[in-house]
Amino acid sequence: MKLSTQTLFDFAAVFTPKLDVASVPTGPGMYEALDRNFDHFKGHLLVSCYDFSEPWGSWERHPAGDEIVILLSGRVEFVVRGQEGDESVWLGQAGGYLVIPQGVWHTAKTSEPSRLLFMTPGEGTEHAQNPQLL
Template identity: 55%
Template sequence: MTKTTLSIDSEFVVLNPNQQASVELADGGLYQRLDSAYNGFAGHQLVSCYAFSANWPSWERHPNGDEIVILLSGQTEFILQTDDGDVSIKLSRQGEYVLVPRNVWHTARTEGSCKLLFITPGEGTEHRPA
């Protein structure tokens, strides 16, 4: 390792199936590298950080595991589509988090800006328009 201090804002972490960590630059080629360098991301998790200032333009779901989303700053509302209807989960204090179950479609609405930390089982992630 060449650096002793890393930033989740610019360097994401990939956890392999053996829980070994690799650092990946959070740039425009990230997701292509994840597919090619990590066996289609099979069995891997991505620890990432994103800032949002508008509602998500799409829904997503993760068929290979639960996703953890932690609020770092701001406020946001997660909408989960369950068999019993939509569930709204508001995150308004730093450190609050939502557990998004495997295969549950979800999106986020935000007023102002927010920053979120994600722990995502990325293999097979699906998207659809909001």
């Protein structure tokens, strides 16, 4: 057995349905490659890490399961859209995390450098640019 280390900024980790882990290079086209190479992400979990310094440009939701978002540094406001309207939750302490329920539209806002770790059930993920249409 030969072990090697990588960073989640260069390679996302994909847990397969058998709980094996595959490393996938991050960058343009990564999500299309994940769909193509991992059966449209059925039963898979994506572990990834991203830096942000401004609000996300879109909303998203994950119909296959709950998403866990862990704050590593910075301060981020998550906005989730429920039947009764939008609700904001702040992550402001390293190690703080939020569970975004299955199928709930969400986005994030920050104005400072922030680093987040995501555990995402990727199958069927949807994106929307205009939240008024949701």
